[in-house]
Amino acid sequence: MNIGIVGLGLIGGSMAKSIKFRTAHTVWGVDLDGETMTLSRLSGAIDGALTRENIPACDLLLVAIRPAAAVGWVREHAPLFSKSMILVDLCGVKRNVCAQLAPIAKTYGFAYIGGHPMAGRERGGFVHSSEELFTGASMILTPDQNTDMRMLETLKAFFTDIGFAGLTFSTPEEHDRIIAYTSQLAHLVSSAYIKSPEAQRRRGFSAGSFRDMTRVAHLDEAMWTELFLDDADYLTEQLEILIDYLNEYRAALTARDAEKLQALLKDGREKKATAGGN
Missing domain, CATH: 1.10.3660.10 (6-phosphogluconate dehydrogenase C-terminal like domain)
Structure with missing residues (x-):
């Protein structure tokens, strides 16, 4: 798969490292911090930058930035998403984020599900990210009426491949x-x-x-x-x-x-x- 990651801090950076360490997927990443982009490239956590040119080629897009920024980024870039793409936000709250992203997904025809990896550290940033952060952790997903089983099977295989012990399903509430x-x-x-x-x-x-x-x-x-x-x-x-x-x-x-x-x-x-x- 071609996987895009928005935000390469502790969570996004650990996602990138886990994917590259355990799978053969291609990872494109983007972060506002130039040093983080340099480190992510040099460490092999990403294969290249996530750009407007390669966003349409993403099969899976993981958004690992703060809630308001996540919604804003998706709203701005949604016209570029392939209708076969799956979007997963990794924000720490779900009601506000899901309520805003689900209608955008419906408008543009791509699949969306809210997510929250149950893992973390007290210190953030790419320098503290690790390919082992999610080992044995639970990945929370918040499916809705538009979620199909094929998407859940794809995500279960993906998240367990990169170290998660399994999925936990919940509502945003x-x-x-x-x-x-x-x-x-x-x-x-x-x-x-x-x-x-x-x-x-x-x-x-x-x-x-x-x-x-x-x-x-x-x-x-x-x-x-x-x-x-x-x-x-x-x-x-x-x-x-x-x-x-x-x-x-x-x-x-x-x-x-x-x-x-x-x-x-x-x-x-x-x-x-x-x-x-x-």
Whole structure:
């Protein structure tokens, strides 16, 4: 296949590297940053630049940039897309993006499905991308009434070929509701947690817990602001739930209520066991 990738940061760059490392597909990529384009060529992550001339030859197009930019790029370039092409956006929110891209796909006759790879690192950019980023990860897809089985079979073969363990199907609504908790809230909490004055005085007193709690505070604030605001309703709901639980812990501590505090901690431990994860 001829595969186009828009955005060669952590996700797009890792897609390019994974494709070239594991398959014989041709990869064309584009990024606004000139240094990224140079590095991607020199490293062999892309075979060449994605241009207006070769966009019509793409069988699959992966858009790995921020939501508003993704919609704008697709809207501008959609007249160039082949009707046999499959478009997958890789944005971290789905309702807003899918609602705008699906009508464009219908107008121009190409296939579209929303996607979100469940993989990442706290540091972005092409220099931190890796052909191993998606190994064993889940790829979320949001099919709609226009999605056919042949397209899903093509995408399943493609994504598993480049390292994903499998596909998870969702609606844009469900995706955004769950991701508000599993990803966005964690980034928000980490960002708030690191603001304690003790963070600057903790040297010699921190180990794994501090590292785990603060890892994702090293984020791209412009990108995460856009993601948070696109999912503000669900994220606010999750934040309010967390604050309510934190207030329970604070009340138990203020009252020196050992029985209540132990019950809260026990409940958290048991819920972790049933929720699973590392």
